[in-house]
Amino acid sequence: MRPFLITLILAMPLFVCAAFAGGIDTLYYARVEPHVDDTGGYMKGPTVEVIYRIMKEAGNPLSPKALRFMPWGQALALAKTEKGKGIMTLIRTPEREKHFKWVGPIGHVSLGAWARISRHIEIASIQDLYEYRIAVVRHSALDYDFLQEWDSTPERVERVNSPKTQLNMLKEGRVDLVILNAQNVRKLFLLQGLDPDAYEQVWTFVNSDFYLALNRDTDDALVDALQAALDRLKTRRPGQSKSTFQWIYDSYQ
Template sequence: MLFRLAVGMLLLSSAIASMAEDRLTFITEEYPPFNYATENGVAGFAVSLLTDMMAEAGYEFDPSAVRLLPWARAYETALHVPNTLLFSTTRTTARESLFQWVGPIAPDRVVLLAHRDAPVSLSSIEDITRQGLKVAAIREDIGAQRLLELGIDEEQILYAFSNQSAASMLSAQRVDLWAYGEEVAYWLMEQHGMDPEQVAPVWVLSESALYFAVQKDTDPAIVERLQAALDRVQAKRQAHDHAR
């Protein structure tokens, strides 16, 4: 009897895993080194973590199924389409109730970057308004959202189509500031032939962590299963790093 029950539970668990994998849609953007496009598909630290997490949870997962979209479109999709998993997403108080969360993936510091040849000094966030500064940002990105939350007039925000175009705007001094993740900003500039020494952070907008954001109407059991799998993966990675 116990054997049949155990087999039954195992089959049920496998069925749930298969069903969940079939239902989930995976969406990301260009946010290197966490997630970005290569000639062989989407890669990066978060993609590697997602792959290990899905395997640990018992799901069959193909990284080529991950869709790479502009952030604003990806974010809106994850808000409204059930069974969508979006990454890498900064978890904030304002976003907390909008998604279910699996993570953390990694720490993330979002800053205002200024060009060294046109130094900007901020004693408070209100100086952006007082000085009439223009800020490059990505629509629905945490940088843009934080600026609006802090009361910056949207007319002072120049929305770039991509993070690369935002970097170019600051590099060419077409804007005074760029609101973005600090680590990613420097990585992008170096990868696209811009000198990262040209820019420097002048204000910290947020210090939080990156997560996998799951559309809020998705079955919570799936989210719980993914979180448990991620916890095990991260524990194994930490043990491996300590053993080296």
């Protein structure tokens, strides 16, 4: 279990502060390790801790029951249209800007394609990816945002349930490339008994900050309170070697 904060929050009831006419009762997430991870039956990860903290400080505390896994396309649709809903880790793009209210940045993600070094795969443009078999986690942000166009050639894309399955397929030669978060990739390889130095990143899909994205009907006062709480968390206080925000993220390295 990570810092005792998670244990304390598990005892909290699901609660939306009545002070806000437009509060948050549900946050949808996709598994973006190490930021958001629900393996083992409980929520963990630096983004989870940060969100618990700022929601509580802003007067809208949430319990783990308020965090719900949802396929990315469905999560986007629900958070856009249903009051009280939001998404924990959404990249802020011009197309999405008008559909949500934003708090952040709350983390950073770098998604790339990885291959065996011995394969000598060179990717000069995204079109080159069409030549290879790729494994991506089903319903992940990358699956939804970056590979929808591949639906015309589904035999080239293997949608699987976990990074473990991705790496097993890569190890066995059933795919040429896997899409992973570069921030966590070395740990993932080691957990599967693979030598990280035998693999290389051959393409970067996105290297971007992500935000807490909230339904447009969310009370502006709550959005402002959340942003202020996050900004305080990122501020290094006198006597601190780093901010509490940085300490939380570093504790998961």
